[in-house]
Amino acid sequence: MTNRFFLLDRDGILNEDIGYTFEPEKIIIPEGIIDILTYLKQKRFRFVVITNQSGIARGYFTQHQLHIFHTCLQDLYKKHGILLEDFFYCPHLPEITGECLCRKPKSLLIEKAIARYRIDTKQSYMAGDSPRDVQAGKSVGLNTILIGSKPVPQADYTYPTLTSFYEDVENCIF
Ligand SMILES: [Mg+2]
Numbered sequence: 001m002t003n004r005f006f007l008l009d010r011d012g013i014l015n016e017d018i019g020y021t022f023e024p025e026k027i028i029i030p031e032g033i034i035d036i037l038t039y040l041k042q043k044r045f046r047f048v049v050i051t052n053q054s055g056i057a058r059g060y061f062t063q064h065q066l067h068i069f070h071t072c073l074q075d076l077y078k079k080h081g082i083l084l085e086d087f088f089y090c091p092h093l094p095e096i097t098g099e100c101l102c103r104k105p106k107s108l109l110i111e112k113a114i115a116r117y118r119i120d121t122k123q124s125y126m127a128g129d130s131p132r133d134v135q136a137g138k139s140v141g142l143n144t145i146l147i148g149s150k151p152v153p154q155a156d157y158t159y160p161t162l163t164s165f166y167e168d169v170e171n172c173i174f
Contacts, residue, residue, distance in 0.1 A: 002044045003120045006037075007113060007137065009104075009128030010051035013147065013162070014073060014084070017129070020055035022065050024072035032162035037082045039169055048086045048117065050109050050126070050136070056091035063091060088113050104128075105135035114140065125173075127165075145172065 011017035016028040037047065049070075055061050070087045077084050088109040090102040102108040110126065113119060126137025127145040131152040137144040138154040146155040147162055157172040159165035165172075 002046065003118050003123075004043075004045050005113070005117060005119045005124040006040055006045045006047050007050050007110060007119075007124065007126045007142065008047055008084075009126075009130065009133045010049050010073075010087075012129035013127060014049065014077070020058070020060045022055060022061040022069050024069055027069075027073060027076060029076065030162055032166045034077075034080045034082070035166045036162060036169055037077070038080070039166070040173070041082060043173060045124075046117070047082065047084050048088065048113050049084055050104065050113065050128075050133075051087065051089045052104050052132070053089045053091055054093035054096075054103070057093035057096045066091075086113065086116070104130075105132040105139070107136050107139045110136055110140050110142070 008014060011021055014033060015021055016030055018026060053066055056063060056066065066089065074084050090100060090109060092100040092103055114121060121141040125143045125145055126133055129147045134144045134146050134152045134155045144154060144156050146152055146158045147165055149160050151158055
């Protein structure tokens with residue numbers, strides 16, 4: 001078993017971010033992500049999801065609904081031959097539930113994933129569409145990939161879109 005992982009942000013990476021997404025029927029798989037993950041799978045990367053879900057603290061959906069959503073997302077990716085092995089999520093929002101250690105850019109979710117799967121951080125990556133994803137990944141020594149137009153100094157690689165990341169994926173993976 002390889003301990004090379006891609007830690008993936010969820011909204012904006014694995015499903016289109018329509019704002020507090022929790023309804024399985026509203027899942028849209030973004031263009032390019034299947035190609036990216038298929039390539040990374042061939043390179044023996046494994047995948048887990050690291051996601052802030054303050055919609056729970058805000059009362060927009062329940063943990064149960066979130067679990068159903070994650071099962072559906074997992075099934076959709078399985079149909080494309082991609083295994084999302086685990087979901088680590090933060091249900092908090094400081095203004096409502098108080099400070100926590102898990103909401104990105106804090107790193108507790110990532111640290112849990114690292115411990116559970118003995119992830120080799122030097123050979124692994126955090127990819128997300130928010131500066132918070134990059135900050136959280138960097139703070140534990142992961143390589144970082146930002147999909148977005150606003151540059152973040154800590155990002156090792158920045159691409160405006162998932163498709164542009166896919167076009168260059170072999171250059172940023174070692
Ligand atoms: Mg996101």
